[in-house]
Amino acid sequence: MSGFRGGGSRAEKADVQRRLATATRGAQLLDRKERILQIAIKGMQEKADAARSTWQEQAARAALWLQRAAGLDGQDRIREAAPDETATVRLEWGGAMGISFPQGAECILPEPAPIGGSSALAYALATHREALQAAVEAASASRALLLVSRELAATRTRQRAVENRWIPSLQEQLAEIERKVAEQELEESLRLRWSAGLL
Structure with a gap:
């Protein structure tokens, strides 16, 4: 943003007034965006907390059944039960207020191989x-929360810059222009009166 350089014309005054109106409107829009993002983050935080809690519960259950399967079937049988293919994740992307973030996630698991062994091994599998699916959903919710939280922080930074630097600078420029315009008008009035012999 360039500082005030001119001598104080009405055109300069109109230009600064226009830029000041734009800056004021920008600050209002940023404030509105901040409030919308805060509401969105509250909902996303609740979703992320619930997803993390579900994942922790599922992981604890999985660990318990794995321990039981290890005691009953042994590590070799557990390794044999592991599928040959890897799981993949499909994210559903959405967005709002110019931000793109995951709105959901699906974990695509390979078909389980036929296994022998105890029922503990089947439960462990x-x-x-279930724990892997819960982990994917928790990661998706956490990522969405992070992306929107970053946007909120950036919005606050932009809003502070507009409100604390841009608007005050334009207000100073406008005051300086108005002072110079008033001086010019006074000088012109005095010149006209002097030339008319009124002084």
């Missing part, structure tokens, strides 16, 4: 699949 099932609970690990």
Whole structure:
């Protein structure tokens, strides 16, 4: 943003007034965006907390059944039960207020291989699949919260810059222009009166 350089014309005054109106409107829009993002973050925080809690519960269940399966079936049988293919994740992206973030996630798990062994091994396999899906959902919710929180921080920074630097600078420029215009008008009035012999 360039500082005030001119001598004080009405055109300069109109230009600064226009820029000041734009800056004021920008600050209002940033304030509105900040309030909307705060509401969105509150909901996202609740979703992320619930997803994390679900994942922790599922992970604890999976760990318990894995421990039981290890005691009953041994590590070799557990390794044999692991699928050959890896799981993949599909994210559903959405957005609001110019931000793109995950709105959901699906964990696509490979078909389980036929296994022998105890029922503890079957439960360990099932609970690990559930825990993995819960982990993906928790990660998706956490990522969405992070992205929107970053946007909120950036919005606050922009709003402070507009309100604390840009608007005061334009107000100073406008005051200086108005002072110079008033001086010019006074000088012109005095010149006209002097030339008319009124002084």
